[in-house]
Structure formats: C-alpha cells, structure tokens
Amino acid sequence: MQVESSNGVMGGARNLLRATVGLVYPTLCFGCELRLSEHGDDDLPICSACHRRLPKGTPDHVLQRLARLPEAGGVFNDVFALWVFDEGGTIQRLQHALKYQNRPKLGVRLGRVMGRALMSQHHPLYDAVFPVPLSRRRFLERGYNQSQKIAEGMVEVLSGSPNIPEDALIRTRSTKSQTNLSRTNRWKNVSGAFEISGPLDLTNQRVLLVDDVLTTGATLTAAALPLRNAGAIVDLAVFAVVAV
Ligand SMILES: [Zn+2]
Known part of the structure; x- marks a missing residue:
C-alpha cells in the first residue's frame, strides 16, 4: 500500500x-x-x-551520387532517400539534433516515417536491416548509434518482420571524419573498414542498409560490400541525400 x-x-x-x-x-x-x-x-x-x-528525395538523387563513386556500381539493388539534404535548413537541423543533441528517440521516429514512405512506394519483404556501425569512439561520445535508432524505427513498420542482427556488421577500424575529405580520399578512408563478424550466411537474403545522410555514398558502399559478398541482395535507405 x-x-x-x-x-x-x-x-x-x-x-x-x-x-x-x-x-x-x-x-x-x-x-x-x-x-x-x-x-x-x-x-x-x-x-x-x-x-x-521539404524537398522529396528520389532514387535518381541517390543514383546520381553513387554514379560518381566508381566502386558503387551494382552494389545496391534498390535505393531510397526520404528527402534531399537542405544545407542550413530543416533537414540539417534534424540531422544535427540526432547526432549531437542526444535525441535517440528522434531517430526512431524518423525511422518509422522512412519505413512508411518506403512501404508506400514498393513492398519489399526484408529479412534483415543493418545500421551502418559507428566507430567505438564515436559511439562512446554519442551514447548511441543514430543509424541504429533509425533502423529500430524502420523494422517496426517494414514488411517481412526483419530483424536487426546484433554486431553482425562491424567496423574493423576507425576512420577519419569524412567531412573535409575529397571524394577519392573519402573512399580510401572507408574502403575495407567494415566486415561481417562470425559466420553469417546471407545468401539471397533481402537486406536493407540504413544510414542518416548520404553525402558521397562512400561509407554506405564500403559497408554494403561485405553484405553483398556474403550473398545478400542489398538495398539502401537514408533520410536525406545530398544532391549532386
Ligand atoms: Zn514549421
């Protein structure tokens, strides 16, 4: 009592x-x-x-970005971006809050919005959703991985009841911040920085790789390669893409 x-x-x-x-x-x-x-x-x-x-993203916005990165050819089966990045605008403020203002729930909400928008366009049945992993140092600074939060929101609404395989896609080395690097150097910086941990057979599995903002696509491509090499059909989803 x-x-x-x-x-x-x-x-x-x-x-x-x-x-x-x-x-x-x-x-x-x-x-x-x-x-x-x-x-x-x-x-x-x-x-x-x-x-x-808010400027709506299209597959073409993403494909134009990836086309400038020779390594990305044919890595992704399908691509999705909710919005086009608006420097100094609403979307950039959302990204900033998500990454630097301790707003993990904002990521989950964004993930739900992305998932619903993706499902309204086509109806893929996903087996698994992989957030792009953060380096250990950034994870400790931030307290959470913003891409993981987005992925958590997405799996709530995606068809196929996908799971988020824990610690399956890992970052094998930390990389420099991509912000001030040229396109070529961005690729050199992240190439080979991701791998699959342990035996994970993804043969013919439809998987979704999730990140917050696609700038050059170098990080997403580097993270997609080990998934594809494990047999997966890899789609990508971001909440914003930087227009070419
Ligand atoms: Zn308003």
Missing part, C-alpha cells in the same frame, strides 16, 4: 515535471520554430506546413 502511494506521488511529480518542462521548453517546429500545439509522441518535430515544403 505504501509502495503504491509512493508510486502515485512519484508518478504525479513526474507528470507535473513533464508538464512544467513542456511549458518552459515547448516543442518547436524544426523548420519555422513555431510552437507545435499538437505534438504526439510519434510525430516528427515539424509542423505540417514545413513538412510539405
């Missing part, structure tokens, strides 16, 4: 705290920064007007 009443008090205090935090820090739209009045737990922090304005 005592425990129940103490939970009740604590629960009440938590709700009050949440309500107070909601008043002090209302959820603002990542686009226009207006307060979001009807913001459910499952919604992205973007108002409907800003959402409609």
